[in-house]
Amino acid sequence: MATDILMPALSPTMEEGKLSKWLKKEGDPVKSGDVLAEIETDKATMEVEAIDEGVLARILIEEGTEGVKVNTPIAVIVAEGEDVSAAASRGGAPKADAPAQPAPAPDMQAEGQAETPAPSAKTQDDKPKAPAAPATITSKAPAPVMEEFPEGTEMVTTTVREALRDAMAEEMRREEAVFVMGEEVAEYQGAYKITQGLLQEFGARRVVDTPITEHGFAGIGVGAAFTGLRPIVEFMTFNFAMQAIDHIINSAAKTLYMSGGQLGCPIVFRGPNGAAARVGAQHSHDYSAWYSNVPGLKVIAPYTASDAKGLLKAAIRDPNPIIFLENEILYGQSFPVPKLDDFVLPIGKARVHRTGKDVTIVSFSIGMTYALKAAQALAEEGIEAEVIDLRTLRPMDTDTVVESVKKTGRCVTVEEGFPQSGIGAEISARLMVDAFDYLDAPVLRVTGKDVPMPYAANLEKLALPNVGEVIEAVKAVCYR
Amino acid sequence: MDAAKDAGQAASDTSLPETGRPAQAEAQSPAEIHAPAPNSPQFTREEDLHAYHEMLLIRRFEEKAGQLYGMGLIGGFCHLYIGQEAVVIGMQMASVEGDQVITGYRDHGHMLACGMDPKGVMAELTGRRGGYSRGKGGSMHMFSREKQFFGGHGIVGAQVSLGTGLAFADAYKKNGKVSLTYMGDGAANQGQVYESFNMAQLWKLPVVYVIENNRYAMGTSVARASAQTDFSRRGISFGIPGEQVDGMDVRTVREAATRAIAHARSGEGPYILEMQTYRYRGHSMSDPAKYRTKDEVSKMREEHDPIEMVRKRLIEMHGVAEADLKATDAKVRETVNESAEFATHDPEPDPAELWTDILLEARA
Incomplete structure (x- = not known):
């Protein structure tokens, strides 16, 4: 019986990849464990191994094909002696347009799925929610409003991943005191390939692979920063930074104050934060609100690639300890990034990403994907939402939010983190003080649900916010 | 006393922990551990005079701090270094300007030893x-x-990373x-x-770990908290050499420190010194010290006081007049009183x- 070989996913967030090379050709016998092909993503190159025995009857995707969706049949194996031509007729899509036939991916990437609002998006806390529509994350972000560089600047389409790497490389070229340390940052080229190529350019002295000891190497980074070095400490995810949180809070954030201003700590702690896809509760925590609570830290959580680049460069130059919260799902997304010799953005400045007059949606990091899609859908219904990307969570740019709310009179916040004491709660409290007289409706929060992140695909979708919830919350504050 | 072990021997000793060994060590009273070593390294007159002055400054400073605490002028926690003075002074006598010092919360002595102004500390x-x-x-x-003094850290063990x-x-x-x-015997059990x-051994970092074993982590004796009470062996699995040192004798401290610092500075990597010492006062000002006997404390004070040992040597070996030492005492008291005066006004x-x-x- 013929068996389809499917395009495999190399990571929980992989959506597509390049079929770079076939190592077997049609008619070759294969046995379990044989390497059939090499596939490539922006993160890594991996081999596809056969798990069945038989004959490689048909190759469905030619080598060199890019953008092959996960789960697309790429070849057919038949049992020995079976009719190869029969298999050929069975073999799904013709070679040329195979990528156009994506099989259902295991994650949330089903574009165009119906988005019905969750019935209870208004109150996020406590009570179990009725099932909400699956979250939809577009892989193609709408072009953001950009005004922080000269008009006419050439824009280069760049992934967030590349932007982060470029920022580090540029700052390392600029100042010798800057170095990167963390697990798998050097030889492996980064667990998420953020540090790709840095070892080759800067050498092992400045790109330092550490043992898996977050507590210890975070402390070493802080100690080195006390002497004036400028470490970039990569956590494979911020979930693991829990092991190191004593040094982040007690050593890095507080020493300047406790030393009466003598001992600054110019260090950047960076890495992916929040949910990826299907990695369970211990690898999905969003720490935005935690770190934003601590005086002595600056906390940055960019959405676009240009913000990732401009703000990471600013973070590396900043004399204070910085928490730089990235998002694994955003790593592969592309955005226009200005082609400038030295593109540095100010820390602590929110940006109006989309202008509108009817309601203000405030978000940051991956929350922006929900906010922007909701704004798009709302526009079609005649509601013009202004979408603000906070970009920096501490210090928080309340002024930009207040100015917008003065205009719209309504506000909805969007974040993947938990509802209690979250970023939305903070914005809500500030608006109550600074924009009380302008508010025409209570501020509503769209957040992750108040549960540890589940593993099952359907439950994970329910636990995260979704576009429908944002739309419903906006309609609620607009009394529509 | 448990003589300083050869560094190489400690490093190459890959045998499993000898369970009898720490138990034996623990059976000894503090006074037994600090029995005079047969061939203690000698100090010149100037070195002994220097050590005497420096240790006395810490002693008198800490006594004054205790007094001010009792008067309600110092708040919160206050951990005194009395009894342990020879450790930091011996270490400083072996280091050179520019070497960094970092320690935990029992830090007043380290700051004075680094040359920080007693007024600013008080x-x-x-x-x-x-x-x-x-x-x-x-x-x-x-x-x-x-002064390259990097704290002063309140989280036990944090200063080690x-x-x-x-x-x-x-x-x-x-x-x-x-x-x-520096760390205490309590911090030495922390994971970090x-x-x-x-990482220090992996990357051959120039660091000397000084474990000040004053025998009690707060109120928990070493034997009740540590499976391996010989702290000089704590680096064996990493190949880090270590020595047990009589931390009550400033001469043995300096000698071991010289060896350890030279090792670290030469690019050979880290070195561990277990300083066997003793604190006379409680863990903090609010410690009634019910976990040890008064006899244990007074025996250490009488027989192994680091300052008295130097004082005795200065008079008996170096021919320093009592009057000269009294002048030093007076000078130190004046410095400390000035610092208290400043700190209270x-x-x-x-x-x-x-x-x-x-x-x-x-x-x-």
């Missing part, structure tokens, strides 16, 4: 604006970039400096200590200081 204890941290750090959190980071920076900058990273040992920080030193301004 004023920090009283929470005044002339304190090293402008009154915002307190007893456990003082720093001096000028931080001190390893200082050494990382030294290696990165190739500046020839050594990080002297071993994470740091691993210096104003509290300006209320505006509440909002300063939280973040540094970004460079232009």
